[in-house]
Amino acid sequence: MKKRKPTIVDIANYMGISPSAVSKAMSNHPRMSEKTKKEVAKVAEQLGYQRNNMATGLRKGKSGLIGVIVPYIHVNFFSTAIKGIEDVLGQAGYSIVIGQSKDETNKEVAQVDVFLNAQVEGIIASIASNTKDSSHFIKALANGVKVVLFDRTIPELDVDQIMIDDFDAATKATKHLFDQGYGKIGLISGPLELLPYKRRLDGYKAVLAQTGREFDENLIVETDISLESGKKAAAQLMDRKNPPDALFCLSDVLALGAMNAVRERGKKMPEEVGIMGFSNENFTTYVSPSLSTVDQFSEQMGNHAAKAILNQLRAEESHNHVPSKQVLSPKLLIRESSKIRK
Amino acid sequence: MKKRKPTIVDIANYMGISPSAVSKAMSNHPRMSEKTKKEVAKVAEQLGYQRNNMATGLRKGKSGLIGVIVPYIHVNFFSTAIKGIEDVLGQAGYSIVIGQSKDETNKEVAQVDVFLNAQVEGIIASIASNTKDSSHFIKALANGVKVVLFDRTIPELDVDQIMIDDFDAATKATKHLFDQGYGKIGLISGPLELLPYKRRLDGYKAVLAQTGREFDENLIVETDISLESGKKAAAQLMDRKNPPDALFCLSDVLALGAMNAVRERGKKMPEEVGIMGFSNENFTTYVSPSLSTVDQFSEQMGNHAAKAILNQLRAEESHNHVPSKQVLSPKLLIRESSKIRK
DNA sequence: TTGAAAGCGCTACCAA
DNA sequence: TTGGTAGCGCTTTCAA
Numbered sequence: 001m002k003k004r005k006p007t008i009v010d011i012a013n014y015m016g017i018s019p020s021a022v023s024k025a026m027s028n029h030p031r032m033s034e035k036t037k038k039e040v041a042k043v044a045e046q047l048g049y050q051r052n053n054m055a056t057g058l059r060k061g062k063s064g065l066i067g068v069i070v071p072y073i074h075v076n077f078f079s080t081a082i083k084g085i086e087d088v089l090g091q092a093g094y095s096i097v098i099g100q101s102k103d104e105t106n107k108e109v110a111q112v113d114v115f116l117n118a119q120v121e122g123i124i125a126s127i128a129s130n131t132k133d134s135s136h137f138i139k140a141l142a143n144g145v146k147v148v149l150f151d152r153t154i155p156e157l158d159v160d161q162i163m164i165d166d167f168d169a170a171t172k173a174t175k176h177l178f179d180q181g182y183g184k185i186g187l188i189s190g191p192l193e194l195l196p197y198k199r200r201l202d203g204y205k206a207v208l209a210q211t212g213r214e215f216d217e218n219l220i221v222e223t224d225i226s227l228e229s230g231k232k233a234a235a236q237l238m239d240r241k242n243p244p245d246a247l248f249c250l251s252d253v254l255a256l257g258a259m260n261a262v263r264e265r266g267k268k269m270p271e272e273v274g275i276m277g278f279s280n281e282n283f284t285t286y287v288s289p290s291l292s293t294v295d296q297f298s299e300q301m302g303n304h305a306a307k308a309i310l311n312q313l314r315a316e317e318s319h320n321h322v323p324s325k326q327v328l329s330p331k332l333l334i335r336e337s338s339k340i341r342k
Numbered sequence: 343m344k345k346r347k348p349t350i351v352d353i354a355n356y357m358g359i360s361p362s363a364v365s366k367a368m369s370n371h372p373r374m375s376e377k378t379k380k381e382v383a384k385v386a387e388q389l390g391y392q393r394n395n396m397a398t399g400l401r402k403g404k405s406g407l408i409g410v411i412v413p414y415i416h417v418n419f420f421s422t423a424i425k426g427i428e429d430v431l432g433q434a435g436y437s438i439v440i441g442q443s444k445d446e447t448n449k450e451v452a453q454v455d456v457f458l459n460a461q462v463e464g465i466i467a468s469i470a471s472n473t474k475d476s477s478h479f480i481k482a483l484a485n486g487v488k489v490v491l492f493d494r495t496i497p498e499l500d501v502d503q504i505m506i507d508d509f510d511a512a513t514k515a516t517k518h519l520f521d522q523g524y525g526k527i528g529l530i531s532g533p534l535e536l537l538p539y540k541r542r543l544d545g546y547k548a549v550l551a552q553t554g555r556e557f558d559e560n561l562i563v564e565t566d567i568s569l570e571s572g573k574k575a576a577a578q579l580m581d582r583k584n585p586p587d588a589l590f591c592l593s594d595v596l597a598l599g600a601m602n603a604v605r606e607r608g609k610k611m612p613e614e615v616g617i618m619g620f621s622n623e624n625f626t627t628y629v630s631p632s633l634s635t636v637d638q639f640s641e642q643m644g645n646h647a648a649k650a651i652l653n654q655l656r657a658e659e660s661h662n663h664v665p666s667k668q669v670l671s672p673k674l675l676i677r678e679s680s681k682i683r684k
Numbered sequence: 685t686t687g688a689a690a691g692c693g694c695t696a697c698c699a700a
Numbered sequence: 701t702t703g704g705t706a707g708c709g710c711t712t713t714c715a716a
Binding site for chain 2: 005015049051052053054055057058062063064065072073074076080083086087090093095097098099113114115116117118119139141142144148174180227253256260281282283285286287288299
């Protein structure tokens, strides 16, 4: 187990040819005889040769590595996005290295440094929620490393970004509820200082305006994002003198909590109260009634981010890459909790 | 953006000292003056120097990379395990590279090759369900790459393995149900050709034997692992002349399906029918009644696997590493669906 | 305490 | 079609 791994020199010596010939044969160089290529391949196989990417990378100035930074790997949205990234990049011959920011800016910055040391060719990131400054990404860019941001992005930063259109999503969801015949929609939101919630609320308001309805501030509850909070918020809304007949919850977990509150009050869903969630968490199909929600396309976001990096990598020398912001339009998933009431 | 990245030679020239001095200063060599070290650090900072791990790695024969292979990244159990791995390994200065086998042996084998080319120092894997042959891992071992298997392992292979004790888990769960006062426990299992299900069934049987109860084959339903299958299986059991008063489902999704069937029959849970799941999926706390289940400690498994690799890496030259199999004892999570009935 | 030089394994240029 | 050679950026003896 301590014997040295075979190198192209070993193969060369074994075959009585030069290392450079072996190298060319292995990389399928056009002006190498087929015969030599075959023989080299055979001997390599025989000696158990494995190419050393670090040597190749050092020589070529390319590592074949792409770094991915997310707040937490195990959060469903992110792990699914990572899957989407790996599917595309793995296919293209890149390996992906992952790092967690734990939602802390300083860890995110440190991770960028780790990646730069590792000579990654690109970094795909969803930033920590309090990251304001983008100098670490600018540093990466200055090092010739491509950067793509997804979901949680820095709009001002001039790099490719993939995000979903929260405003549009909320618009669609709100319209759907009205279309189903619900007349008064309560809204339960997470912290409105977070941009996505803010945008979703705006979408909700926009529909009210468009359809000539009054915006009633009392129908909005802002809370933190736990199940319990969703329950309390819904209770508060349902216990009003004129309770809403539909609840648009800006996260699925909030929706679940809300469903508990509604159920406790003996109201039937979706007949008496319609419920709409947001994010398409795993459990939404499992609850009963199954929860209508908004698909954030996490896997597709990963795919898009990966393709964006690939494009940049391939465009390399054509200095004309123009950073683009892709806004994916989320899809409504209409399930039992918001159906038919007309 | 196309300007060459600074190297230690640049720093050396800039300071009028030798590259080797710079190298030593940066790696905190004991016989370098503090003064030089400080100055080097300052100039490095100033020039925006980033160490090139590929060069270091090539020189030292170490990449600082650990490869992780799982069937799918986005499956909760695995992404949580990966988090556990990253937490430990990132801390120790390693970067983790991830690859998916898509539960196919040939992809798994290919991924090992990719990792060997990348010169990973270790591989942590949970194998594809139909992987029988372990020659790809043996090849890695022969290349001096450490291997640790977790959850889905190859018992015959002589490497560190981390798994959970399914037999023990099922034993505890079954006992718990009897202790709560349920008298007849139906069991809904996934494919029994898969070892974990088999072992869980064995645990169930063992408790019957220990407590002097008859094993009734009719109380066992083997099915695939979808929600619908769980529902059907439960329906089949509940519609018997002498239906069980508790259902031990060997996966949480099966349990969820079973709950639907029970609810449709107007039976109250947990009063009339107790339900026990397995795996502690996210949604188990969200359903109502909340689902009692078995925690598989995915994150801890990741921690343990990472520590095992670290141990081997550190033991390196002390040729006396003895592969060990760690069996984690899962924990019962008693929630509403199986409570109090005495 | 610092410097010179060799070399990790590979590729790419130029020459043969 | 093949070989010789230099060098990617770093570390590590050995010498000064």
